[in-house]
Amino acid sequence: MKTVITFGTFDMLHVGHIRILERAKRLGDRLLVGVSSDELNFRKKQKSAIYNEQDRMEIIRSIAFVDDVFLEESLELKGEYIKQFSADILVMGDDWEGRFDMFNDLCQVVYLPRTLGISTTETLEYIRVGA
Structure with missing residues (x-):
């Protein structure tokens, strides 16, 4: 059985998130x-997410x-999460x-293409300035 692990903020869930998660599962x-x-x-982006961590986890779940x-609490712990969950x-x-790539000694690292034209940041900016 192969275990896949991925990380993200997943604020303002959109089809790009769904597609990358679906491809990861495959x-x-x-x-x-x-x-x-x-x-x-907040440490990564110097701004708060629209939805709090519990709501974002419930949405993804x-x-x-x-x-x-x-819950991912530190970028520096990715290797520990990979080991903890025995991710392949x-x-x-x-x-x-x-x-x-530094995690290639723990598991296979795969970079999947993002969905073109879809960005949480761009969506939020569109909402802020209006259509």
Whole structure:
């Protein structure tokens, strides 16, 4: 049985999130998703998510092909999460290409293409300035 692990904020869930999670699941038998904590998200982006960590975890957990969800509390702990969950494959979006290659000694690292034309940041900006 192959376990796939991935991470993200998953704020303002959109079809790009769904597609990358679905493609990640096809790489293995079990898909685990680490959802960035509110504190981690603020440290990464210097802004708060629209939805809090519990709501974001509940949303991701409700997706049929996601097998389990956990709270990612630190970017520096990715290797520990990979070991803790005995992950065989780490999946990240290709905008992170090469940045997680250091985990190749723990598992296979796969970078999947993002869905073109879809971005949470761009969607929020569109909402802010109006149509």
